[in-house]
Each structure stands twice: as structure tokens, then as C-alpha cells.
Amino acid sequence: MNAPSITTSAQTEAVTKTFDLKAALFDSFRTALITFGLSIPILSFKTEQSGAELFLRSRWDLALIITAIVFGVRLALHAFTASRAYRQATPSAHQATEPVHAEPSAFQHVSKFAIPFFLGVALAFPVLIYLIQGGLNESRYWIDLGILILTYVMLGWGLNIVVGLAGLLDLGYVAFYAVGAYSYALLSTTFGLSFWICLPLAGILAAFWGMILGFPVLRLRGDYLAIVTLAFGEIIRLVLINWVDVTNGGAGISSIPRATFFGIPFTAGEGGFAETFGLEFSTMHRIIFLYYLILVLALLTNFVTMRLRKLPVGRAWEALREDEIACRSLGINTTNTKLTAFAIGAMFGGFAGSFFAVRQGFVSPESFNFLESAIILAIVVMGGMGSQIGVAIAAIVLVGLPEVLRNLTFLKAVFGEGFDPNEYRLLLFGVGMVAMMVWRPRGLISEREPSVILKERKAISGSLVKEGHG
Amino acid sequence: MTAAASIQQTALNAGRQPLLSVRGVKTYYGNIIALKGVDMDVHEGEIVTLIGANGAGKSTLMMTIFGNPRAREGTITYQGRDITKMPTHEIAHLSIAQSPEGRRIFPRMTVFENLQMGASINGMAHFDQDLERVCTLFPRLKERLQQRGGTLSGGEQQMLAIARALMSRPKLLLLDEPSLGLAPLIVKQIFDIIKELNEKDGMTVFLVEQNAYHALKLAHRGYVMVTGNITMSGTGKELLNDPQVRAAYLEGGH
Numbered sequence: 079m080n081a082p083s084i085t086t087s088a089q090t091e092a093v094t095k096t097f098d099l100k101a102a103l104f105d106s107f108r109t110a111l112i113t114f115g116l117s118i119p120i121l122s123f124k125t126e127q128s129g130a131e132l133f134l135r136s137r138w139d140l141a142l143i144i145t146a147i148v149f150g151v152r153l154a155l156h157a158f159t160a161s162r163a164y165r166q167a168t169p170s171a172h173q174a175t176e177p178v179h180a181e182p183s184a185f186q187h188v189s190k191f192a193i194p195f196f197l198g199v200a201l202a203f204p205v206l207i208y209l210i211q212g213g214l215n216e217s218r219y220w221i222d223l224g225i226l227i228l229t230y231v232m233l234g235w236g237l238n239i240v241v242g243l244a245g246l247l248d249l250g251y252v253a254f255y256a257v258g259a260y261s262y263a264l265l266s267t268t269f270g271l272s273f274w275i276c277l278p279l280a281g282i283l284a285a286f287w288g289m290i291l292g293f294p295v296l297r298l299r300g301d302y303l304a305i306v307t308l309a310f311g312e313i314i315r316l317v318l319i320n321w322v323d324v325t326n327g328g329a330g331i332s333s334i335p336r337a338t339f340f341g342i343p344f345t346a347g348e349g350g351f352a353e354t355f356g357l358e359f360s361t362m363h364r365i366i367f368l369y370y371l372i373l374v375l376a377l378l379t380n381f382v383t384m385r386l387r388k389l390p391v392g393r394a395w396e397a398l399r400e401d402e403i404a405c406r407s408l409g410i411n412t413t414n415t416k417l418t419a420f421a422i423g424a425m426f427g428g429f430a431g432s433f434f435a436v437r438q439g440f441v442s443p444e445s446f447n448f449l450e451s452a453i454i455l456a457i458v459v460m461g462g463m464g465s466q467i468g469v470a471i472a473a474i475v476l477v478g479l480p481e482v483l484r485n486l487t488f489l490k491a492v493f494g495e496g497f498d499p500n501e502y503r504l505l506l507f508g509v510g511m512v513a514m515m516v517w518r519p520r521g522l523i524s525e526r527e528p529s530v531i532l533k534e535r536k537a538i539s540g541s542l543v544k545e546g547h548g
Numbered sequence: 549m550t551a552a553a554s555i556q557q558t559a560l561n562a563g564r565q566p567l568l569s570v571r572g573v574k575t576y577y578g579n580i581i582a583l584k585g586v587d588m589d590v591h592e593g594e595i596v597t598l599i600g601a602n603g604a605g606k607s608t609l610m611m612t613i614f615g616n617p618r619a620r621e622g623t624i625t626y627q628g629r630d631i632t633k634m635p636t637h638e639i640a641h642l643s644i645a646q647s648p649e650g651r652r653i654f655p656r657m658t659v660f661e662n663l664q665m666g667a668s669i670n671g672m673a674h675f676d677q678d679l680e681r682v683c684t685l686f687p688r689l690k691e692r693l694q695q696r697g698g699t700l701s702g703g704e705q706q707m708l709a710i711a712r713a714l715m716s717r718p719k720l721l722l723l724d725e726p727s728l729g730l731a732p733l734i735v736k737q738i739f740d741i742i743k744e745l746n747e748k749d750g751m752t753v754f755l756v757e758q759n760a761y762h763a764l765k766l767a768h769r770g771y772v773m774v775t776g777n778i779t780m781s782g783t784g785k786e787l788l789n790d791p792q793v794r795a796a797y798l799e800g801g802h
Contacts, residue, residue, distance in 0.1 A: 389667050393657075397665050400654035407614055407648055409640030409669040409716065528658045528694065 092480040099300055102156035110149035117141040133534050136239065143492065156414040156430075200228075200373055204366050221365050225372055225437065225480055231253060231475045232376035234469040238428030239383055242464035243392065244419035245399025247304040250291070250311025251454050252401060253421055254284040256426040256446035258431020263331040263441045264324070266516060273337050273436050277429060284428025285421040292420035296413055299402075318443040330442025337436045339367060379426045380466055386422070387529045394417050396464075396529075453477075460514055462521025471522055479506075565628060567592045567720055568613070568644075573752055574623035575605075575612045582608045584776040585622065590720065590754050595746050597755040597763040597784070599797055600773035604755045607649050609773070612725050613754075614646055615639055626720070641669055645718035649725055649756075651709040655698025660687055662697050662708055674717075682711040685741055703734035710738070714745075716763045719747070727759045735759065739766050760797035764788045771795030772797075 121141045126133045199206075203224050204217070210215040232253065240248045261280035265271045271279075295306050318325045325331070336344065344351045344364035351367075352359040386392040393465045397405050406412055435441050453476065461472035482498045483506070490497050518524065564659060566589040575583040582605050590596045600606050612619050615636045617791035624632045631639050640646070645666075654662050663682065667675045681692040686707045692700060706726055713721060722743070727735040739762055745751045764770050764784040772780040772793060780787065787793050 106599050328642040390672075392663060393665060394668065396657060396661075397654050400656055401652050403616070403648060404652035405665075406616065406636040407640055407652075408665055408712070410665075411635075411637045495600065526656050526696075528661060530658070530660055530664070 085499030102153060102160075105156065106149050109152045110145045113148040114141060117144055124165070133418075140493070147489050183433075196467070196470065204369055214360050218365060220360060221362070221369050223478065225365070225369050227474055227477045228369070228372040228376050229434065230374065230436065230454065230457060230473040232379050232430045233427060233454045234434075234461065235376065235379040235466060236382060236423050237454050237458050238423075238461075238464065238466070238469050239386075239395070239425035239426070240419050241458050242469075243383075243387065243397040243399065244416065245463075246295075246416065246419060247300060248420075248423070249304045249308035249448075249451055250314070251423070251427055251457060252446045252448070252451040253311040253314035254288060255431040255434065255450070256314050256443070257284045257424075258286050258428030258433075259435040259441045260318065260431075260446070261323060261428065262432035262435040263334050266335045267331060267333070272337075272341075273335070273432070275342070277432050280432035281425040282452050287427040288420040288422075288424025289417050290428075291424075292417045296416055308448070308451075311446075311448060313444050315443050318446070328443060330440060330444070332515065333441045334435055334439045334441065336364065336439060337371065338370060350398075357501070363428040368433075372433055372437075374428055379429075380420075382426075383466065391415065391418060393529065393541075449476045456511070460511075460521055462523040464526055465488045465523040466520065468521055468523030476507075566590060567627060568626075568754070569625045570609070570613065571623050571625075573609070573612060573619045573624060575608055575617055575619050576618065580698040581613065582763070582776055583619075584731040586729035586773075586776075586778055587639040587780075588771055588778060588781075590752060592723055592752055593746070593750050594769060595742065595755060595767045596754045597756055597757055597767035597770045598773055599760040599763055599770060599787075599793075601796075603775075604757075605776045606773055607724055608647070608757050610722055610754075613639075613722065614644075640716070643717070643719040644722065645716050645720070647713040647724060647726065649746070651702075651705045653697040653700075653705050653708050653712065656696060658694055658696055658721035659700070659708055660693045662712050663689075663715050669716040675715075677713050678717065681782045685714075685744070686711050701737075703730050704736075704755060706730060706738060710741070718751070720754065721756045724755075725758060726755070727757065727762065735762060742766065760793070761788070764793075 118141070120142060122137055123421070124135050124137055126135050129131045167266055181383055204221055207217040207220040207224075208214065212219065237248065237251045240246050240251070258280040261283045262273065262276040265276045265279060266273070291307065291310050297301050298306060319328050321327075321536075338344070339351050342349070342351050342354055344361075344367070346352065346359040350359065353355075357363070383392075387396070394405065394410050395418075397408075398411065398412060398419075400416050402412060405415070434445070438445075458469055460476065461468035461470070480503045482499070483503055486499045491498050514521075560678075569589040570586055570588040571587045573583055574581065586605075586609055588596075588609075589600075598606050598609065603702055608617070611617060613624055613631075615631070615634055622632070623630055626639075626644060627641055629642070631642065647747040654665065657665070663679060664675070665674070667678060688704055689707055689711055692704065697705065700708060706728075710721075710723065710726060726738050726742070730738070742753055742755065743766055746753055755763055755767060764787050770782065770784050770787045771778050772787065780790070780793065782790070788798070
């Protein structure tokens with residue numbers, strides 16, 4: 079009764095042999111030759127003007143470097159496709175109709191250690207940086223970067239509720255970020271309210287705007303929803319620019335009160351934070367406090383999302399993403415479900431916004447353009463929709479890598495003095511996106527963790543399951 | 549004998565108010581008329597089947613009962629209550645459950661989570677009992693509780709769709725083509741389960757089917773639909789033996 083093996087050993091052997099080193103080298107060499115040929119007219123000569131005269135400068139070194147890169151990439155591609163063809167040709171002999179007792183996937187193995195590890199690093203980050211950099215003021219750049227990344231992690235997690243869980247494509251998320259930021263800026267400068275009162279207020283106001291956006295788009299899905307949310311984001315920004323009486327227009331609102339340590343200001347004088355705790359005054363105290371503040375806010379977002387996923391409303395969000403008609407016929411009020419998703423997602427955007435305002439001390443409509451929305455959405459999509467840890471990793475990569483790029487000074491040695499790697503940021507961003515689409519079309523972590531786990535985990539990779547059709 | 553049974557059944561139903569009654573229902577898709585005034589009754593404890601060719605309007609009638617699309621004319625009454633204008637999700641709260649066409653399970657959620665979704669109407673009050681019950685009905689699902697819905701085979705997905713509908717403890721179960729695309733053996737299993745639900749639990753079932761032979765054999769009563777109109781009705785056996793029905797739906801195919 080043994081089912082015949084799907085591939086015979088002869089076939090397997092044939093596949094292994096497809097990685098023919100000679101052929102791969104030959105093909106790579108041919109590609110490199112074409113590149114070199116193309117680079118003769120495009121790259122090899124450069125005209126330089128000096129006064130009235132025009133000089134022709136040759137750049138053979140650059141052409142050679144590019145050719146070498148193309149050769150290497152082509153060869154790597156050959157090796158990659160060959161190994162993939164081998165893997166595909168040797169499927170496991172499991173019958174599809176048998177219940178699957180799959181081993182926990184690699185992701186599940188990793189996530190067991192990765193989450194405490196990430197959390198530990200995030201908590202100890204200022205201390206680590208202090209120890210590495212050897213001083214408070216020296217570590218400022220890194221802590222600022224940490225704050226920036228955590229802000230995007232929080233925004234990503236907030237948007238993940240709307241896009242990842244409820245499946246509502248929102249291109250105007252930055253609007254709620256703006257609402258939160260302006261709420262704090264206006265309430266604190268006009269009424270003198272403290273940050274700790276404004277924070278929940280900003281969240282409530284943003285949630286309210288989330289519902290306002292939610293009502294007209296209840297019947298929309300997918301592309302149409304994306305267009306309307308995009309317009310909504312722009313409307314908010316244009317209102318902020320043009321309603322000069324209230325928002326001070328494009329000039330923005332400055333001198334927004336700084337955050338206090340639960341009432342104790344971070345000032346040098348009497349009653350300041352440093353004096354109260356017997357420390358030597360440093361502006362870094364405030365920065366480190368802000369770091370922990372955004373860490374707590376981000377973790378709160380994560381905690382609430384994880385809890386909500388286990389509640390009926392969270393399950394209803396996910397069911398809504400999978401199949402709206404089935405949802406309705408199971409007695410789920412899709413109107414309320416969508417509105418709560420918009421409102422709760424917007425609320426976290428509002429929290430992040432008021433944090434942004436208190437950190438910068440200055441807000442202007444410039445900070446809330448479409449590119450911000452696009453980056454936050456890219457974080458969610460690249461992270462793997464609905465995956466919390468994936469979103470965090472994507473935020474670190476997308477926000478952190480451009481900063482790393484800034485520091486790759488050794489590339490100047492290769493490409494010459496005038497080379498600024500930071501100029502290639504968007505190019506690399508695009509290349510990264512394309513690469514993601516090819517290799518991980520469902521995001522870095524496409525696994526969806528079940529919200530209920532019975533006894534032991536059995537996993538079939540989420541990538542085997544098609545998305546629902548609404 | 550058949551006629552006697554039919555008369556008996558009709559006599560039995562005459563005195564009672566039907567559980568679900570559809571009167572003069574007209575449904576449109578834009579300007580196109582899909583249902584041209586349908587009258588139909590489902591009495592408590594019955595299995596009623598609706599057969600007809602592709603595009604006759606069977607699924608439209610089923611969806612119209614659930615308010616999506618809405619009937620433009622006519623009334624639909626359930627337990628004496630007019631539900632014609634009620635939103636779909638509220639209808640689902642009236643102990644009617646539906647297993648829509650094409651299964652429509654939640655593919656990325658596990659079987660267990662799918663069943664939880666089915667129980668969300670009664671607030672998971674007797675979830676464990678109901679889970680136990682559907683697991684006895686569908687032992688295949690029990691083995692696969694932790695598996696994602698989308699990784700199940702077609703027959704298992706159909707079982708899951710029915711099981712999910714049962715989780716809300718419905719009085720009336722609406723099934724749209726449960727045999728669609730399934731192997732004969734699995735079709736038989738599913739029809740046996742429908743019969744068991746009706747006989748043991750007294751569940752009322754309204755079954756829309758292409759598989760006319762099986763459906764009419766199982767059902768107490770049946771309706772035949774042709775291009776938006778009910779053209780024939782009677783007991784399952786009557787329809788099975790009717791020469792017109794035989795010619796149109798039974799011979800040469802099934």
C-alpha cells in the first residue's frame with residue numbers, strides 16, 4: 079500500500095546536476111561582458127567643465143567595479159535558483175489528505191527566543207549605548223535613532239490593526255498621527271494642559287477622526303478604500319496648512335511644552351529632575367526619558383493588540399479580512415467591526431502623534447505628508463501583515479538602514495570622494511521592495527499565529543494558505 | 549401511498565404557521581430581475597429542498613432570505629416576524645444559520661477559530677458542548693482543529709462550513725449546495741449528517757441543491773425553480789417520480 083515516491087532518485091540526481099558550475103560561470107561572464115559593453119558609452123567617460131573648457135575624463139575603474147558586481151550577482155542568482163529547483167524537486171512524501179503533524183516551523187523556533195531577546199535589547203538599549211559610547215552626550219545620536227525607530231514601530235503596530243488584522247488598506251494613516259500631534263500642541267499651548275492629560279485626549283480625538291473617516295468608507299474595500307483614505311490624509315494636511323487662525327498654517331506651532339518626569343521638569347535649576355534625584359544635570363536625561371516613554375507606548379500598543387486578537391472583536395477583525403459575506407451571515411455587525419478597527423488604529427496613531435509633538439517641541443504640516451503614510455504602510459506590508467514581530471523588524475530595517483547608510487564612509491574609498499551613499503537611499507529602498515516582492519511576497523514573517531493554541535502547536539506555514547476574497 | 553403521505557403532510561402543516569414563509573418575493577440585480585415573485589414555506593422539523601438549473605435563482609433566494617441582496621417586493625417572515633428589511637447580521641441572530649455557497653470559510657484562521665466565529669452569536673455561552681457535538685458529527689474536523697481552514701480539502705472545508713453554521717445552535721439551517729465539487733462518498737456522508745441533524749435534533753433544513761436525486765430523496769418536500777419562478781412543488785418522492793422533473797434534472801446526468 080506504500081504510495082510510490084513522487085520523485086525517483088534518478089530525477090533528484092538530474093536536478094542536482096543542473097547546477098553546472100561551468101555553465102553558470104560562462105553565463106555570468108557573458109552578462110558581465112554585456113554590462114561592460116553598455117558601460118563604455120554610459121559610464122566610462124565623463125565630461126567636466128572647467129571655466130570655458132570642457133574636459134573628457136575617463137572612469138574605467140567605475141565601469142570595472144560595476145561589471146564585477148554584475149558578475150557576482152549573476153553567479154549568486156544561479157546558485158540560488160539551482161538550490162531552489164533542487165528543493166522543489168524533492169517534496170516531502172506526505173499525503174495531502176492526512177492530518178498534518180508538522181514540526182513547529184523555523185519561525186516558531188526563532189520567535190520563542192527572539193521576542194525576549196528583542197525586548198531585552200530594547201529595555202537595555204540606553205545602557206548599552208552608554209557603555210559603548212562611554213558617555214551620555216556621546217550616545218545622544220544613537221538614543222535619538224532608537225526613539226525614531228520605536229516611533230515607527232508604534233505607528234506600524236497601530237496601522238497593523240487596520241491593515242493587518244481588519245484588512246482595510248489605509249493610505250492616510252499619517253492623518254491620525256497629525257491629529258494627535260496637533261491635539262497636544264494646541265491643547266498645551268492654548269490651555270496649558272500637561273502632557274499626561276493631553277495624551278489620552280489626543281488618543282480620543284484621533285479615534286474620533288478615525289470613526290469620521292470610517293463612516294463614508296464602510297462600503298469600500300481594497301483599491302477604492304485606499305484612494306479615499308489617501309485623500310483623507312491629504313485633506314487633514316491641507317486643513318492644517320490653510321486654517322491659519324488655529325494651526326498657524328505652514329509655519330507650524332513652536333515652543334510646545336517639553337515632557338516632564340510626572341510633573342518634575344528636566345531643567346537645570348531648582349526643583350529640576352537632576353536636582354531632585356541628586357544627579358549632575360544633563361540634557362540627556364530628558365532624551366532617555368523620552369526613549370522609555372515611547373518604548374512603553376509601543377509596548378502598550380502591542381499588548382492591547384495581542385489581547386484584542388483573543389477577544390471576539392479581534393477575531394471579528396480577522397474574519398472580516400478573510401471574508402466579509404461569511405462574517406455577516408455569522409451575525410457579525412460588519413459596520414461596528416470596521417469602525418472599531420479604524421478607531422483603535424487611529425487612537426494609537428494619535429498617541430504616537432502627541433509623543434512626536436512633545437519630543438520635537440515643534441509641529442508643522444510638513445511632517446505629515448504622504449511619504450510618511452507610505453513608509454508606515456511599507457513597514458506593515460514588509461513586516462508581514464498581522465505579524466507584530468515582523469512589523470518591528472521591518473521598522474528597524476526601514477528606519478535604521480538609511481542611518482547606517484550615512485555611516486558607510488568606507489564606500490568612498492571604492493567609489494571616490496564624491497560618493498554619498500545616503501543619496502542612494504530611495505534607490506536601495508526600491509530595490510529592497512522589489513526583492514521582497516520576489517522572495518517574500520507576503521512579508522518578512524508571513525506566519526499568522528493562531529489566537530488560540532490547543533495543547534501543542536501544529537503548524538502549516540501560513541504561506542500555503544491563500545488570502546480570502548471579500 | 550405517496551399521495552397519502554403527501555396529504556398527511558399537508559394536513560399536518562395546514563394548521564401550523566410555517567417557520568419561514570416567503571411571499572411574492574422579487575429580487576433584482578440592478579435592473580435585471582432574478583426572482584419574479586417567489587412563494588415558499590418551510591415548516592418546523594422539515595427538510596425542504598430547492599432544485600433547479602444553473603442561474604435559476606436558487607442561491608439568490610437563499611441570499612435574499614438573509615437580506616443580501618434585499619427583496620425589492622414581497623415579504624419574508626420567520627417565526628411570525630417580518631425579516632424582509634432586517635440587516636443580515638441581525639437575521640443571523642434569530643437562530644437562522646447559513647452555510648453560503650462556495651463554503652466561505654476563513655482560510656487563514658484555524659478550524660478551531662472558524663468554529664469560534666460561528667459561536668460568536670450566542671457569546672460562546674455553550675461553546676465547549678457545541679464543539680463536542682460538531683466533533684462527533686464530523687470526526688475529520690476534530691483531527692484538524694489546529695490546522696488552517698485554507699489547508700483543508702474541499703470536502704473538509706464543506707464540513708467546516710456546516711459545522712460553523714451549527715455552532716450557533718440554529719433552528720433553521722440554510723445550506724447552499726453542500727455537495728458542490730465533492731466526491732460521491734463525501735456527498736453521501738454530508739447528506740447522512742443532514743438527515744441525522746433533522747431526525748435527532750429536529751432541526752429544520754432548507755437545502756439548495758444541484759444534485760437533485762440525492763436532495764429529493766432526503767427532503768420531505770421540494771420546490772423546483774426555473775428562471776426566477778417556482779414551477780413545481782410537492783413531496784420529495786412526488787417530485788422524484790414526476791416525469792418532467794426526471795427529464796429535466798435526473799436523467800442523463802446524475
